[in-house]
Amino acid sequence: MAKTISITKLKKQENLIGYLFASPWLFGLIVLGMFPILASLYISFTTYNMISLPRWVGFANYRILFTNDSLFWKSLGNTVYHVVIAIPLGIVVGVLLALLLNNKIKGMSVYRTMFYLPNVVSIVAMSLLWLWLFQPNFGIINQFLAPIYRLLDMEPLRWHQAESTAKMTLILMGLWTAGGTMVIYLAQMQDIPTSLYESAEMDGANWIKKTMYITLPLMTPSIFFNFIMSLIGGFQVFTIAYIMTNGGPSRSTYYYAYYMFDKMMLDRSMGMASAMAWILLVIVLILTMLALRLNKYVIYLGEEG
Amino acid sequence: MKKLLVIMVLLSTLLTLAACNNEDTGDKIVIDFWHMSPVGSPSFSGMRGIINDFNNSQDTYFVRGTGFSFWDYWDKINVAVSSRTAPEVGLMTIDDVEARARAGVLFNISELIENDTSLNNIDLSEFRQSQKDFATYNGDLYAMPFSATTRALFVNMDMFAELNLTEDDIPETWDELHTIAKMFDETDNQNNITRLGFDPTYGNATYHGWLWQNNLDFFDEEGLPTLNTQGHIDVLEWIMNFNNDFTRAQLTSFGEGNQMLGINPFASERVAMIVEVDGLYQIIKDAGADFNYDVAPIPIPEGGRHVNWGSGFSIELFDNGNTTDAERDGAFEFLKYLLSKETQIRLAEVNGWIMSHISAMEEHVAGDPILEKLLLEVDDAIDKVYIPYAPSWHGNDWQPYYNQALSGTLTAEEALAAARANYIQKKQNYDAVN
Numbered sequence: 001m002a003k004t005i006s007i008t009k010l011k012k013q014e015n016l017i018g019y020l021f022a023s024p025w026l027f028g029l030i031v032l033g034m035f036p037i038l039a040s041l042y043i044s045f046t047t048y049n050m051i052s053l054p055r056w057v058g059f060a061n062y063r064i065l066f067t068n069d070s071l072f073w074k075s076l077g078n079t080v081y082h083v084v085i086a087i088p089l090g091i092v093v094g095v096l097l098a099l100l101l102n103n104k105i106k107g108m109s110v111y112r113t114m115f116y117l118p119n120v121v122s123i124v125a126m127s128l129l130w131l132w133l134f135q136p137n138f139g140i141i142n143q144f145l146a147p148i149y150r151l152l153d154m155e156p157l158r159w160h161q162a163e164s165t166a167k168m169t170l171i172l173m174g175l176w177t178a179g180g181t182m183v184i185y186l187a188q189m190q191d192i193p194t195s196l197y198e199s200a201e202m203d204g205a206n207w208i209k210k211t212m213y214i215t216l217p218l219m220t221p222s223i224f225f226n227f228i229m230s231l232i233g234g235f236q237v238f239t240i241a242y243i244m245t246n247g248g249p250s251r252s253t254y255y256y257a258y259y260m261f262d263k264m265m266l267d268r269s270m271g272m273a274s275a276m277a278w279i280l281l282v283i284v285l286i287l288t289m290l291a292l293r294l295n296k297y298v299i300y301l302g303e304e305g
Numbered sequence: 306m307k308k309l310l311v312i313m314v315l316l317s318t319l320l321t322l323a324a325c326n327n328e329d330t331g332d333k334i335v336i337d338f339w340h341m342s343p344v345g346s347p348s349f350s351g352m353r354g355i356i357n358d359f360n361n362s363q364d365t366y367f368v369r370g371t372g373f374s375f376w377d378y379w380d381k382i383n384v385a386v387s388s389r390t391a392p393e394v395g396l397m398t399i400d401d402v403e404a405r406a407r408a409g410v411l412f413n414i415s416e417l418i419e420n421d422t423s424l425n426n427i428d429l430s431e432f433r434q435s436q437k438d439f440a441t442y443n444g445d446l447y448a449m450p451f452s453a454t455t456r457a458l459f460v461n462m463d464m465f466a467e468l469n470l471t472e473d474d475i476p477e478t479w480d481e482l483h484t485i486a487k488m489f490d491e492t493d494n495q496n497n498i499t500r501l502g503f504d505p506t507y508g509n510a511t512y513h514g515w516l517w518q519n520n521l522d523f524f525d526e527e528g529l530p531t532l533n534t535q536g537h538i539d540v541l542e543w544i545m546n547f548n549n550d551f552t553r554a555q556l557t558s559f560g561e562g563n564q565m566l567g568i569n570p571f572a573s574e575r576v577a578m579i580v581e582v583d584g585l586y587q588i589i590k591d592a593g594a595d596f597n598y599d600v601a602p603i604p605i606p607e608g609g610r611h612v613n614w615g616s617g618f619s620i621e622l623f624d625n626g627n628t629t630d631a632e633r634d635g636a637f638e639f640l641k642y643l644l645s646k647e648t649q650i651r652l653a654e655v656n657g658w659i660m661s662h663i664s665a666m667e668e669h670v671a672g673d674p675i676l677e678k679l680l681l682e683v684d685d686a687i688d689k690v691y692i693p694y695a696p697s698w699h700g701n702d703w704q705p706y707y708n709q710a711l712s713g714t715l716t717a718e719e720a721l722a723a724a725r726a727n728y729i730q731k732k733q734n735y736d737a738v739n
Contacts, residue, residue: 047738050387051408057738064734070727137558138565161557163714250714251705265380266697267731271738 044274050264054271061275072276074251075259078167082255083234086171090230091223093178098185098219099211112186115179127243130173134159160245163252170240170253181226188222189215192301220298228291235284256280333367336635337392339382342656343372347591351655359642366635368394386410391623393636394643396451399439399619401691406442412622415445417637427644431662439688440619448619449644450661455583455682456509456613458604462597464489464577475601482578482604483547489577490550498551498559503578505544507563507570510580510603511614512707513689513699515540518609523699523728528692530728532721541710541717543606553713568592583679587657600678602685615686617661620644659683694735695728702727 044061046054065072101112118126133139136158149156159169192215200210238257241247247254256276264273342352349372356370371392373381378396385391386405405411418427427449429437436450460475468488476482486502493499505515513523519540525531548556563570571579572589574596580603589598602611620643622636642648649662653669659680660666670676692698703724710720
């Protein structure tokens with residue numbers, strides 16, 4: 001009996017210590033996380049200029065956004081465009097880099113570090129750097145492409161300064177940080193048992209076949225993970241447009257988060273901005289739930305098929 | 306060992322906390338003042354000197370100054386006002402005083418002036434009525450004009466001399482401006498522009514500034530957008546066509562070259578004339594530029610009026626709800642000090658700004674021909690109106706359409722129609738919830 005009490009006590013003690021260690025995070029979640037989240041839900045049903053007190057307006061903010069706000073749809077369209085192109089492209093580049101760097105050649109760790117390095121650069125510094133690289137008249141990219149422009153007898157691309165190419169320019173710029181996902185792909189790639197490749201080799205499989213039938217299928221968990229994370233992150237694209245294009249030209253890079261920021265900071269319409277935040281949450285939630293259905297196509301090593 | 310560790314931790318915590326407050330305020334009532342002279346800025350020590358002199362003259366109040374850069378200041382003060390943690394005294398934009406006064410976050414300065422029996426009360430006659438009107442809500446002052454920004458035509462007189470032009474040739478009308486500007490345009494052997502006479506989009510020239518000269522505006526007296534008249538189209542087309550003897554690519558390339566240099570195109574002598582704020586005087590001075598230049602009123606169209614956009618700062622006393630009477634009185638005491646003639650002269654010297662105190666500035670600029678001319682322009686300066694449904698009507702709301710017109714993506718008529726439709730939609734949405 002005495003032993004039982006002692007174990008219960010120990011368990012309680014252990015729980016207490018667990019909560020104690022988790023308390024900073026719990027405090028952060030409840031006070032710094034949950035309160036603003038719930039407050040923003042309340043504010044989304046009010047009109048609030050951040051000076052006067054919020055005033056309840058029911059669903060008016062949501063109704064206005066859906067029915068009488070052309071910039072809401074424009075910014076949402078721009079964001080969807082960004083997500084639809086940037087995510088698959090990011091996955092392809094990340095996987096290709098991982099395949100490239102999954103070789104046993106001299107100095108490989110140096111190459112891997114080099115590809116990962118852009119991820120430690122601040123996004124503001126990175127945007128300013130690319131601003132100059134893409135600069136149509138003096139930028140190094142157009143200087144480099146000058147012979148091709150001459151060959152094709154075409155005007156140099158204006159990259160982020162032209163409405164037709166601005167979104168793609170920002171997407172291409174984003175690929176510079178593909179090294180971040182590459183690390184995850186690489187880790188999973190190196191987790192694939194060599195016995196599978198050896199068996200395939202004995203059956204006469206070449207590099208392409210091994211990649212198609214062993215490497216890529218067994219990498220689907222990490223591809224799936226990166227897809228979900230990119231989906232969530234993609235809808236929040238803001239900083240690069242804020243720094244590089246100010247949402248232009250002709251609002252072609254005016255993304256959803258940018259419009260939300262302007263609603264709050266320039267229009268002083270916190271109620272509307274909060275409503276936009278909640279709409280974004282619902283969009284991302286629905287898309288993530290749909291994306292999670294793809295889980296059945298993910299191959300987990302060790303699972304029986 | 307444990308005790309030693311505890312003592313060390315406590316000691317270091319105490320020392321850290323002690324280091325957080327190195328100002329000895331004694332029993333004085335502390336007044337917070339936010340300004341735009343942060344540590345490391347050229348005006349920091351001057352501003353600190355002004356605050357210290359007030360503190361040294363005081364037995365009751367102690368002013369704690371905090372400086373932020375111009376670019377950081379607005380987010381910080383707006384968030385502080387929203388969260389009712391604003392400083393007792395702070396700078397703000399004068400055009401939207403009404404919104405804050407209506408929300409009850411400002412002290413009524415008219416009342417404080419009326420109740421003040423001291424000899425150093427604020428002399429309201431020393432401040433321009435046009436600025437005081439912006440600071441007035443329901444007949445009472447809720448802010449005071451602090452600085453008086455103005456815009457004028459800066460003219461490179463060395464370039465004028467090259468073409469045997471003199472001060473008498475400085476353009477006064479739009480037609481003269483165009484004729485003279487074209488004399489300065491230069492290109493190199495690859496057809497790149499190397500010098501422009503003038504561009505109505507450079508510097509601080511704005512579409513609404515050009516409209517005002519034509520007795521036009523963005524909004525009518527009821528705040529409804531009025532961009533659909535032929536006059537509006539004509540002004541925008543005048544801007545778009547001013548340098549139409551060059552291709553868009555040439556102009557863009559020249560503009561980007563200016564950006565690359567990172568300094569004002571007038572200060573770098575790439576344009577002969579430019580519309581700029583009075584602050585360019587200080588920029589040129591700081592840059593050590595050695596060319597001769599002059600300042601003149603911005604040329605006006607035929608039948609137009611002399612007017613320029615004067616976007617000065619206001620100084621306000623914030624009521625956070627828990628601000629005590631003593632803090633309010635201390636803030637007012639400091640406000641009186643800041644708006645006194647002597648301090649206004651010192652502030653002008655420290656910041657390089659034109660301040661709002663009329664006789665102080667007349668004394669300050671005396672003997673400096675450029676500053677004297679800039680001060681004259683303040684009399685023609687008006688601020689933009691505050692539109693509640695589009696506070697950034699001249700910026701984020703207008704710029705995309707303006708840029709599309711300038712880049713040739715939209716015609717002047719299309720750009721104005723699209724901008725107007727946007728304002729109307731914003732108004733509908735604002736009215737629906739307010």
